[in-house]
Amino acid sequence: MTRGLLTEFDLHLFNEGSHSRLHAKMGAHPVADGCHFAVWAPNARSVHVIGDFNDWDKSAVAMELRGDSGIWEAFVKDARVGQRYKYHIRSRFKGYKVDKADPFGFYHEQSPATGSVIWPRAYEWGDAAWLKRRAKANAHREPMSIYELHLGSWRLKPEEGNRWLTYRELAPLLVDYCREMAYTHVEFMPVMEHPFGGSWGYQITGYFAPTSRYGSPQDFMYLVDTLHQAGIGVVLDWAPSHFPADEHGLKFFDGSHLFEHADPRQGHHPDWDSAIFNYGRNEVRSFLLSSAFFWLEFMHADALRVDAVASMIHLDYSRQPGQWIPNQYGGNENLEAISFLRRLNEDAYREIPGVQIIAEESTAWPMVSRPVYLGGLGFGFKWDMGWMNDVLKYMALDPVHRRYHQNDITFRSMYQYAENFVLPLSHDEVVHEKSTLIGKMPGDEWQKFANLRLLHGCMFAQPGKKLLFMGGELAQWREWDYETSLDWHLLQYPPHQGVQRWVADLNRFYAAEPAMHRLDCEPGGFQWVDCADADQSVLTFLRLDGQGRQVLAVFNFTPVPRHGYNIGVDVGGPWVEALNSDASQYGGSGLVNGPLVEAWPGQVHGRPYHLSLTLSPLALMLLRPAGQQ
Template identity: 60%
Template sequence: MESTTLEMEPTTTFQHFTLFTDYDIHLFRAGKHFKLYEKLGSHVVKHGGTEGTYFAVWAPNAKSISVIGNFNNWNNSSHHLHARWDESGIWEGFFPDIKHGEIYKYAIQSTTGDYLEKADPFARYYEMPPQTASVVWEPHYEWKDQKWLERRKSLAGKPQPYSVYEVHLGSWKKKYEDNNRSLNYPEFAQELVQYVKDLGFTHVEFLPVMEHPFYGSWGYQLTGYFAPTSRYGSPSDFMYLVDCFHQAGIGVILDWVPSHFPGDAHGLYKFDGTHLFEHADPRLGFHPDWSSYIFNYGRNEVRAFLISNALFWLEQYHIDGLRVDAVASMLYLDYSRKAGEWIPNKYGGNENLEAIAFLKEFNEVVYANYPDTITVAEESTSWSGVSRPTFLGGLGFGQKWMMGWMHDTLSYFKTDPIHRKYHQNDITFSVMYAFTENFMLPLSHDEVVHGKGSLLGRMPGDDWRRFANLRLLFSYMFTHPGTKLLFMGGEFGQAMEWSHDRGLDWNLLQHPLHAGVQTLIKDLNTFYKAEKALYQYAFEAKGFQWIDYSDRENSVIAYQRMADDKEDVLVIVCNFTPEVRYHYRVGVPYRGMWKEAFNSDNSRYGGSDVLNAGLLSTSPVKYHGGDYSISLTLPPLAVSVLKLEKEITEFDLQEKGT
């Protein structure tokens, strides 16, 4: 591996060599240095004509720090770092005998009397877990995604489709003939990229790829915030994977976890013997749900660490967006806590004012530096303005997961169709608040674990009805306002609940019903991207209009999706029962000829092929508040989408002598 080296002016001795300027230190202490990865951590540099490695670590309560590794037989009596003279709490040193690829840790003697061996919080690479040492690493990669980045920039701020395929890398596919091995980054570049492209998703989203010691945490318990996990290859290998996605026209979103971190001995917890990154008081600093520790967002250096980390992935890895995990747990001081287990803010409320300020600053800095990327909040409460600009009082996220839609929709679909007429509000209520935020509709990993079963497994009835319901669910999601996210396996009807220890059941694609669901997803993505009415006003009420939400007896709903061009209008009719409904009349906005542009009951998807063939002509029968209507056949447990083929005006009728 070729290393990238920095040429530094020989202004100091090796022992007092530094990458920091006085201005860097000023920004760091003020919490405004957002490229700390260029200064802290390990860096291969040339100093005085000699190549070596410069180390810098923030540990204000350390009594002494040395670098240990194979190069000194893990002896903490050599390779000492020196505390800076400016009370920044930064220790640093340059060692010509430590090269690219060396493994190391910091041996810290704390003022508290503790002796600690810590991994580098800014390390770019780590040993393969369960080993925990950092690796001196300067990734070298020649990017080839310039066309993608230019296109991304040209589309910034414009309406565009977002159809996201959510992936846990370790369990997407296993090499069972190779000791149940997961794919590596180059193999993902060959197989996953082509798969996502073939299915037509616009983006892929990875559960956290940052280094994490416990595989069973799915990546949500991070120790290496600046390193892609070594389980699947090197940092350069991961860059190659991102590059391949970009060259295939697919964006990459990463799950990012600024809400908590684990208490592993080599990690951030009590880093210098004191509560450096986390609050000392467990009522503020300990997370009861995940037995992990909460960042101290009121500490300037901690905010700079986290925001630097966000920018690091966007800059160094060309990442297109960050989905921020567990935002609700950050916003509320009493999240998952009983009375007496939390401390009110200075106004006596339960809002975490420091976390709120951090999230606002994070979004402001991200969009100021990378306005063509996106931030997405996983926020499960009704907090107002999550995806509204900070200058309007919002948190500043680009989008927010629509958790209420997910909960109500899955609850509705679990209900036997014979009883759905009593639960009509569950499937219509989401539109009441659909435009209060920039919502993404998630059918995520959280919905197919912990005994919930797979999406297919939740559907009631026999196999025919279960698969029809699943096709109905996906078709309803793709025509509902908002952007889309689907966790891996759902796209072909994974039957078993997801397990991080197993690969997906790819053998199911031998069966026509499973293959049909996959074909449906491919066609839905194609249709979604082709129809401006489905995405131009994804977050605005002007892109949606109810036709009828009150047909409870038949469990049918109908609505319009619209774009600027009035001919860019779609009429969507959902039949949530297995009954075929003949001569079902639906009001339409324009007189003319309509065509069934999509039908989830098509036999190519495994359906029963109850289709509306040919052109459908409007009748001057007033219905659903409109002047015109169409009589059609509603397929069972299916969605039918009608598109205006040719509007007929009064002038057309006069021309024809009608």
């Protein structure tokens, strides 16, 4: 009889759709005298384990079906760590035969090879202090500034043929850079195993394996561990919305549409030519729940950013009439996907202290980041795609025209606390001929850099957590290319140095000043001073911490300096200009206020005191009362 790891209770939870730790029992698990294998293939007539241990003989090791669970098991004596393997599946249908990689594989061969690899799961973590601290923190009231990056193209090794860095090579470099730039978190574009590099990792075949492009699973653990020990959180992109059609992957796994819907109106994604998970199938729900828990719990990730949520919850996403099937009530809501996401969020927040699940959701779906018990989807945060589109559209305008589009830059205040938002300037905005962030900016070269600094200031001053894709802090001119390194050589030039220094100082101020982050997700954290001066394209508002601290944000969206500009405040006496994007160290003209500015009695903007400021050209100024430092 096969020696299996799965208990009857495991099988019950798996078939019920509630198992969240299948990675501990499914796939390949080496022990001293061999290896346990388990795979789900309910419509297979037979399944054989093939690999280096049996010369890939398709009949040597027959697996045994475990009751009516659909799971096949085998124990292979003397199968060793490092050996490659696959499952040879003979379907009950039409004589279909195929060799499949392990859906629960912990390690896979490097693309273009497609085999799975027997590999141990042990690792000695050193981040207990980080996890304890994280569990006690209120993430919504903590600073969160995320540096989004693609591991393969952040830096290359030119002296070794421009190869990418390994996880272990990346670890100290990334820690040093994040400390230098004062980021609180990094976000990795998908590290899950994927066959096509051009998908940037979003076409996943290995939902339980870090890509072998950069090293072993333990090497990836070392990267996470090193970041945690340095006080830097780790966010992972996770794509449960679709998967590729590669023969060795999940699609048509056992000669049936096992993981995906059979009807292409439900099971085929027209934008990405990929398959869509059948969220209504219990075993698929267990598979995806377990994948999420694997990365959050086993691999110690602090957060998952769930990709393309809109495509999951809308049956008609990117489809024309007649190309989709309404739900049982005639609507376009994918009730099974909604149910799955709610279950995922409830389970993760209940069982793994301090983690976050972040939705990339691009529509106006209500209550994405509100609790399930209130009718929400249960996410902790949601990307504010509306803000991203509005601010980029506004900043691309010639400043002379901005006076006619003031609403683009102020509209967010109407909804900014409707969700717990992350403000993203992500990879999607610097590819596919959209130009880079600095490339989108209008004006001559000086104005482009000034506008870019102003764009970064817009993100940091607004309520919400922050996300910037790599290269944005360098003012990179060239669109991101996943096969080449960032243009680090640009930092030899003062304007690029200035933008980088500006982002670093914004990060430090955002983290150090409670008024800038404590009420990022609560309405008491923001007050308009004046949003109506469209003629001069000036905006002023306060950020507050609810305990008496405040920061005044003043934006001049034109290149015209304005002297003696009066702004109402509630606190009299001296104020300090903490940051000014026009300061000379950032590449600006050096037209700044300070070191102290007096707030005199006299009502302006309905407030009892006022500051008379010089508004620097194309600049953000952040001021606070001198007494609160």
